[in-house]
Amino acid sequence: MESASQQRRSLVEEFSERGLRLTTQRRVLLEVMQSATEHLDAASLLRLARERDASIDRATVYRTLELLKKLRLVDELDLMHLNGEKHYYETRRESDHIHLACFQCGKIEEFGSPLFEGLKQEISRQRGFRINVVRMEAGGRCSACAEKTKEKPTK
Amino acid sequence: MESASQQRRSLVEEFSERGLRLTTQRRVLLEVMQSATEHLDAASLLRLARERDASIDRATVYRTLELLKKLRLVDELDLMHLNGEKHYYETRRESDHIHLACFQCGKIEEFGSPLFEGLKQEISRQRGFRINVVRMEAGGRCSACAEKTKEKPTK
DNA sequence: CTGATTGCAAAGAATTTGCACTGCT
DNA sequence: AGCAGTGCAAATTCTTTGCAATCAG
DSSP states (O other), X not given: OOOOOOOSSOHHHHHHHXXXXXXXXXXXXXXXXXXXXXXEEHHHHHHHHHHHOTTOOHHHHHXXXXXXXXXXXXXXXXGGGTXXXXXXXXXXXXXXXXXXXXXXXXXXXXXXXXXXXXHHHHHHHHHOOEEEEXXXXXXXXXXXXXXXXXXXOOO | OOOOOOOSSOHHHHHHHTTOOOOHHHHHHHHHHHHOSSOEEHHHHHHHHHHHOTTOOHHHHHHHXXXXXXXXXXXXXXXXXXXXXXXXXXXXXXXXXXXXEETTTOOEEEEOOHHHHHHHHHHHHXXXXXXXXXXEEEEEEOHHHHHHHHHSOOO
């Protein structure tokens, strides 16, 4: 389940409602992001966008991502730098979730929990800190890899 | 309180106990990290280390940080990219904590909570995911900045 | 119309790498 | 003594910027 889609209303819709210029490039980028089935980095987003509009430039991708972050329509992830220092992006959903990155197989799991929501509330209450963006990532070993290692012990 | 120190035993001690070569460069870097009173990025670490040993090279800093991450003696932070894309480093403490980054004044607060520990346990139990490293960061507005804004309303 | 947005090309920031030399253990 | 670790310089990766041309509203 590493889908980054499934958001109530379309990104294009939410974007234009805010009175921002909806250029063809932005439309394409929003559509690609919305329909992505995995976490995209800037280069992948560019590649996919170019399948629809070959003239789109790298700079536009970065500028649009910056804008979408500010609008809080997309979140930026590191995924524990499992694959270099690039960033990944996903469209914001109803609720925040944690990303679990397996150092062994590279799989990314998502995890949401009331405890996570409670923790954020505790931060607001105890510190008076108003959270705009939150990112929690864990690196380690997923259950599937733990199983595999059990089968073939230590080698 | 943005101290990154206060760890039971010295880094140098923990490092050499693991049977790794303790070169003069590594010793200096470990000592600088240990006594740092704020979160250091690679460039600051290099600068401080050079005050003690002028010949230390950037590459050594990066290679040593990589090693210390693997050994789990230091953690890598982004601090919500408040100041560019560089990384920050802090020596690992008894317990994990969350970093709260104020977008307005740039201050970094730390926050630890049993709820956070509970959340990590929940991840282990429910997903069978063994966490090696965890990073939680929140960006928003700190209480001091909220106060300031109250005084001088909307501009 | 006209200012926001774009493509292009070049620059910039952070980090990594190949290789000959050095110095721990 | 031997090999892991280092400095140096160049390369790489990811992202940003200046500017003239374009296009959405």
